[in-house]
Amino acid sequence: xxxxxxxxxxxxxxxxxxxxxxxxxxxxxxxxxxxxxxxxxxxxxxxxxxxxxxxxxxxxxxxxxxxxxxxxxxxxxxxxxxxxxxxxxxxxxxxxxxxxxxxxxxxxxxxxxxxxxxxxxxxxxxxxxxxxxxxxxxxxxxxxxxxxxxxxxxxxxxxxxxxxxxxxxxxxxxxxxxxxxxxxxxxxxxxxxxxxxxxxxxxxxxxxxxxxxxxxxxxxxxxxxxxxxxxxxxxxxxxxxxxxxxxxxxxxxxxxxxxxxxxxxxxxxxxxxxxxxxxxxxxxxxxxxxxxxxxxxxxxxxxxxxxxxxxxxxxxxxxxxxx
Amino acid sequence: xxxxxxxxxxxxxxxxxxxxxxxxxxxxxxxxxxxxxxxxxxxxxxxxxxxxxxxxxxxxxxxxxxxxxxxxxxxxxxxxxxxxxxxxxxxxxxxxxxxxxxxxxxxxxxxxxxxxxxxxxxxxxxxxxxxxxxxxxxxxxxxxxxxxxxxxxxxxxxxxxxxxxxxxxxxxxxxxxxxxxxxxxxxxxxxxxxxxxxxxxxxxxxxxxxxxxxxxxxxxxxxxxxxxxxxxxxxxxxxxxxxxxxxxxxxxxxxxxxxxxxxxxxxxxxxxxxxxxxxxxxxxxxxxxxxxxxxxxxxxxxxxxxxxxxxxxxxxxxxxxxxxxxxxxxxxxxxxxxxxxxxxxxxxxxxxxxxxxxxxxxxxxxxxxxxxxxxxxxxxxxxxxxxxxxxxxxxxxxxxxxxxxxxxxxxxxxxxxxxxxxxxxxxxxxxxxxxxxxxxxxxxxxxxxxxxxxxxxxxxxxxxxxxxxxxxxxxxxxxxxxxxxxxxxxxxxxxxxxxxxxxxxxx
Numbered sequence: 055x056x057x058x059x060x061x062x063x064x065x066x067x068x069x070x071x072x073x074x075x076x077x078x079x080x081x082x083x084x085x086x087x088x089x090x091x092x093x094x095x096x097x098x099x100x101x102x103x104x105x106x107x108x109x110x111x112x113x114x115x116x117x118x119x120x121x122x123x124x125x126x127x128x129x130x131x132x133x134x135x136x137x138x139x140x141x142x143x144x145x146x147x148x149x150x151x152x153x154x155x156x157x158x159x160x161x162x163x164x165x166x167x168x169x170x171x172x173x174x175x176x177x178x179x180x181x182x183x184x185x186x187x188x189x190x191x192x193x194x195x196x197x198x199x200x201x202x203x204x205x206x207x208x209x210x211x212x213x214x215x216x217x218x219x220x221x222x223x224x225x226x227x228x229x230x231x232x233x234x235x236x237x238x239x240x241x242x243x244x245x246x247x248x249x250x251x252x253x254x255x256x257x258x259x260x261x262x263x264x265x266x267x268x269x270x271x272x273x274x275x276x277x278x279x280x281x282x283x284x285x286x287x288x289x290x291x292x293x294x295x296x297x298x299x300x301x302x303x304x305x306x307x308x309x310x311x312x313x314x315x316x317x318x319x320x321x322x323x324x325x326x327x328x329x330x331x332x333x334x335x336x337x338x339x340x341x342x343x344x345x346x347x348x349x350x351x352x353x354x355x356x357x358x359x360x361x362x363x364x365x366x367x368x369x370x371x372x373x374x375x376x377x
Numbered sequence: 378x379x380x381x382x383x384x385x386x387x388x389x390x391x392x393x394x395x396x397x398x399x400x401x402x403x404x405x406x407x408x409x410x411x412x413x414x415x416x417x418x419x420x421x422x423x424x425x426x427x428x429x430x431x432x433x434x435x436x437x438x439x440x441x442x443x444x445x446x447x448x449x450x451x452x453x454x455x456x457x458x459x460x461x462x463x464x465x466x467x468x469x470x471x472x473x474x475x476x477x478x479x480x481x482x483x484x485x486x487x488x489x490x491x492x493x494x495x496x497x498x499x500x501x502x503x504x505x506x507x508x509x510x511x512x513x514x515x516x517x518x519x520x521x522x523x524x525x526x527x528x529x530x531x532x533x534x535x536x537x538x539x540x541x542x543x544x545x546x547x548x549x550x551x552x553x554x555x556x557x558x559x560x561x562x563x564x565x566x567x568x569x570x571x572x573x574x575x576x577x578x579x580x581x582x583x584x585x586x587x588x589x590x591x592x593x594x595x596x597x598x599x600x601x602x603x604x605x606x607x608x609x610x611x612x613x614x615x616x617x618x619x620x621x622x623x624x625x626x627x628x629x630x631x632x633x634x635x636x637x638x639x640x641x642x643x644x645x646x647x648x649x650x651x652x653x654x655x656x657x658x659x660x661x662x663x664x665x666x667x668x669x670x671x672x673x674x675x676x677x678x679x680x681x682x683x684x685x686x687x688x689x690x691x692x693x694x695x696x697x698x699x700x701x702x703x704x705x706x707x708x709x710x711x712x713x714x715x716x717x718x719x720x721x722x723x724x725x726x727x728x729x730x731x732x733x734x735x736x737x738x739x740x741x742x743x744x745x746x747x748x749x750x751x752x753x754x755x756x757x758x759x760x761x762x763x764x765x766x767x768x769x770x771x772x773x774x775x776x777x778x779x780x781x782x783x784x785x786x787x788x789x790x791x792x793x794x795x796x797x798x799x800x801x802x803x804x805x806x807x808x809x810x811x812x813x814x815x816x817x818x819x820x821x822x823x824x825x826x827x828x829x830x831x832x833x834x835x836x837x838x839x840x841x842x843x844x845x846x847x848x849x850x851x852x853x854x855x856x857x858x859x860x861x862x863x864x865x866x867x868x869x870x871x872x873x874x875x876x877x878x879x880x881x882x883x884x
Contacts, residue, residue: 096421097711102718105425125787126577127559134573160564161576215564239836240562242828245647245703246518252701253515255836264717265702268724340428343720 083320084117091124093132093149103176103308104148106340114327129153137169139313143320151307152217159371160215167364171312172357174328178350180282180305181221181260187276189257194279194298198229208237210247210256215371218260221304223370228300263288325353385736393434401438402748405445410453413586413782415462416446420711428718437741444691444749451488451684452760459590464687466817467655471679478675488684489753491633495685496746498637499692504739510645511700517646519833520844524853526826529653532660534864538812547811551819561828574791583783583795588813590779591800594772601769629678632662636682640689647697647705650690652821655683692742699723
């Protein structure tokens with residue numbers, strides 16, 4: 055991409071810079087392409103969201119978005135980069151909450167909510183608390199009762215201090231359970247975690263609707279509750295945790311961030327464009343194909359949720375990591 | 378099944394799909410042949426474009442790219458001593474020696490024929506054996522991975538060159554370099570000296586490009602002053618007829634078939650196929666060979682074994698992804714993402730609910746095998762032309778490609794520094810006659826070995842016996858012990874004989 059974008063992008067950028075200077079000497083933001091650093095390699099979910107937005111963005115921003123890849127450190131490389139970037143509005147980052155909130159805490163990095171300017175959440179995919187259909191837990195209540203009554207229950211997680219682990223910790227806190235009541239099995243990723251469940255080596259996990267849908271249909275898995283504010287179209291009979299009395303909203307949230315100190319009018323320009331992007335038919339079509347919920351595309355509503363997540367995650371994960 | 382395939386063949390046999398496969402294969406061949414640029418990266422960059430075309434155009438394109446890239450990597454391994462990707466590093470051991478002996482076209486044709494057979498094996502396994510192989514693959518948890526990686530590490534015996542002691546030294550260095558970065562379980566920093574660039578560990582592309590590419594350029598530079606001539610040793614070499622080439626491949630048919638089976642089986646396990654199977658295939662070929670001493674000095678089997686194995690991985694790696702929705706590596710994750718973007722969620726119902734699309738996909742995987750052979754064959758004469766470029770110019774281009782390729786992985790200039798440092802390390806190792814292969818092999822495998830051991834121990838509450846209680850793990854561990862014992866026995870016998878004959882160091 056570097057090669058292609060520099061070959062194609064350089065003359066365009068130069069041309070635009072010259073033209074821009076001639077037509078309008080005042081600061082018209084944006085007057086050149088905005089680079090967006092993706093925190094994971096091309097080809098994954100974050101990249102997919104970036105490409106869906108990028109494809110329609112130039113219609114509403116008068117400039118294009120230039121995808122860049124600053125990967126590594128479980129997503130924190132891009133977040134560190136954007137924290138230190140010049141707040142001129144030409145450098146943004148896109149990452150999920152795993153890289154933007156959870157990994158910085160897990161790695162003990164000197165970052166917090168104020169080090170970034172949240173622009174918009176492109177998508178949110180909630181966790182679904184799921185068991186093997188053969189397990190004794192047929193509801194969240196029976197699971198919590200069992201945990202209260204007897205010894206450690208094994209839970210399969212992607213890794214210690216990852217986004218699904220955090221979801222469990224939120225639930226346990228709401229239920230007044232201590233994390234010591236559980237045996238956390240870290241698998242090193244969502245794929246290996248699912249493998250252990252299908253092979254019958256574990257029975258409890260948080261995963262998203264796309265991953266579990268087939269296994270629910272074939273009777274291997276049983277969804278118990280969704281960690282979102284409303285029920286999912288794929289599983290209309292599965293209650294939300296809020297309905298059950300546990301205020302847990304957790305999942306994978308892919309969002310766009312700017313550097314700290316980005317001026318209010320630039321934030322407003324970007325957010326105005328985001329509000330139009332989320333209505334764009336091409337974007338909606340892409341969301342439909344990938345089973346993403348367009349109502350989770352949040353603009354100004356995103357910042358409070360982001361701050362709340364930082365506060366909760368910092369408290370729960372630091373306790374879980376023992377520091 | 379067969380009706381489905383035939384019906385799918387009709388659907389896929391249209392100009393768009395065929396053009397997509399052909400274009401993918403050609404792009405893959407080029408990207409793969411450039412050191413540092415891998416098919417993985419090409420797929421990652423081009424996959425978003427497939428979101429906006431039909432599933433039987435975009436995904437066949439990616440598959441063509443994957444297969445083309447996997448073979449393309451062997452071209453640069455053979456011609457300029459720099460593997461295009463880590464998966465082709467084993468091909469270099471004998472392929473580059475063959476090219477130095479003026480047998481470049483034999484090596485390339487051997488690699489292509491072996492890739493064809495390996496590819497066909499993997500594809501047939503995907504089409505007919507996916508559910509069964511997936512059921513085995515799903516049993517591979519951390520314990521099984523630990524055993525398999527341990528087994529693969531015994532291949533160090535076979536890639537250590539003249540001195541096993543030096544090979545073990547190189548392997549230990551590889552483990553040391555693999556330790557740099559974030560601890561895979563606890564997340565603590567190791568040997569990163571507070572440098573954020575080291576937190577993710579050393580980039581394997583930078584390491585491979587440095588150890589082989591830059592080091593080879595340094596070696597070549599030594600003689601630039603003396604001969605400014607082209608890599609003349611292979612000018613005038615003509616590409617032998619297909620018949621003769623197939624004949625050469627046929628005499629090594631069993632090696633190719635064994636390697637294809639290794640590639641198919643290991644490839645079907647999520648995650649470790651392309652980096653492990655070529656080495657295992659190489660080691661097993663050397664072990665079974667009547668002339669093991671030829672390995673490392675231009676043995677034809679040393680080229681065909683890893684190439685059959687790494688291309689068999691291409692199709693086999695899709696099995697756990699399609700059947701269970703579990704991608705093992707970046708390549709399958711990209712393919713899965715491309716499928717999801719088309720509304721095709723991998724998992725237990727993918728094949729039954731989208732039968733026409735999936736069989737179309739299978740058919741296009743088969744077409745891609747043919748495309749690989751056709752375009753590999755057609756471009757062969759151009760690849761050979763690389764050797765007519767004057768060496769100072771050729772190796773300047775190699776350096777340029779190494780820099781561009783390595784930089785493009787993560788846009789990191791730190792990786793460039795890593796590449797040059799390992800270029801010097803590789804040069805020093807060559808001068809000291811220390812084999813580089815064991816270092817790369819252990820670098821790649823040490824991470825998986827550590828992670829699977831520790832995860833296995835966490836799951837079995839620290840009980841080491843769990844590794845022997847699980848049947849698959851126990852079998853692989855016994856095999857590992859057998860390989861070590863027989864190797865030790867044969868080595869001892871060889872030395873005794875050598876002593877008696879008084880020519881210990883000639884083997």
